Amino acid sequence: MAEILVVGATGKTGGRVSAQLAAKGASVRAASRTLAPATANVTPIPFDWDDSGTYQPALDGVDGVYFVPPSLRTDYPPLVDAFLEAVTAAGVERIVYLSARGAVAGGCAGLLLAVILIVGSKNVWVQILGHSEALFPYEYPTLFSLGVALLISFLVSVTDGSARGVQDRRGFASQVIIAEGGPALADTATPEPGLRS
Numbered sequence: 001m002a003e004i005l006v007v008g009a010t011g012k013t014g015g016r017v018s019a020q021l022a023a024k025g026a027s028v029r030a031a032s033r034t035l036a037p038a039t040a041n042v043t044p045i046p047f048d049w050d051d052s053g054t055y056q057p058a059l060d061g062v063d064g065v066y067f068v069p070p071s072l073r074t075d076y077p078p079l080v081d082a083f084l085e086a087v088t089a090a091g092v093e094r095i096v097y098l099s100a101r102g103a104v105a106g107g108c109a110g111l112l113l114a115v116i117l118i119v120g121s122k123n124v125w126v127q128i129l130g131h132s133e134a135l136f137p138y139e140y141p142t143l144f145s146l147g148v149a150l151l152i153s154f155l156v157s158v159t160d161g162s163a164r165g166v167q168d169r170r171g172f173a174s175q176v177i178i179a180e181g182g183p184a185l186a187d188t189a190t191p192e193p194g195l196r197s
Contacts, residue, residue: 005029005058005092007047007067007083010036013098017066018042031058049079055086064094077164102157110149117141 004021008014009030018028022041030036031047031054038044047054049070059065065087070076080097087095118124120135138144160166 001025001027002063003027003029003061004064004066005031005045005062007031007058007065009042009044010034011068013068014066029058029062049076049083052082052086055083056090059086059090059092062090062092064096065092066096066098068098099157102153102155102160105156106149106151106153109152110145113148114141114145117145 004026006014006018006021006028009018009028010032014030014032015036018030019042021028022039026041028042030042030044032044033046033048035044035046036042045058047058067083069080084095117136117138118141121139121141122134122137125131125134125136157165
């Protein structure tokens with residue numbers, strides 16, 4: 001039975017990944033700062049991005065790692081690099097790194113647009129503020145703001161000109177090859193210098 005470390009197991013995607021892996025019979029180490037109760041095939045383990053001392057105990061003996069970086073922080077790239085060094089040192093062969101690049105910008109844009117559209121809707125603009133006609137004639141503004149949020153997330157991700165964004169895009173193909181085929185195919189992948197797979 002595979003032993004998989006899920007970092008951020010109490011979060012939205014980490015919780016779902018943990019549950020699905022456990023349901024398929026994998027042994028899951030659910031790593032997070034706030035420990036959830038143990039369930040069938042899921043063992044909670046402490047993990048804190050700011051405490052590198054929690055990395056190795058979480059990684060000991062695992063076959064694979066799933067993680068989302070702490071993207072709501074601006075200082076996360078060095079933390080991810082340190083974690084990936086620990087992953088490499090532990091000899092873990094499978095890594096799934098879910099990037100949240102662009103999600104913050106898209107989420108903020110979607111939220112701002114939703115507020116603007118709600119204020120301009122019939123319910124607020126006419127019934128509460130007393131104007132004669134709504135600025136936004138549709139009843140469900142979320143349908144529009146969600147599309148804008150997803151579009152902004154995508155655009156920010158693909159147009160990110162930062163060194164880290166360029167490095168992530170260049171290494172994507174090689175990361176997919178290694179993630180799907182394991183380290184045996186690492187020689188067929190050509191990651192850019194400085195990329196860890």
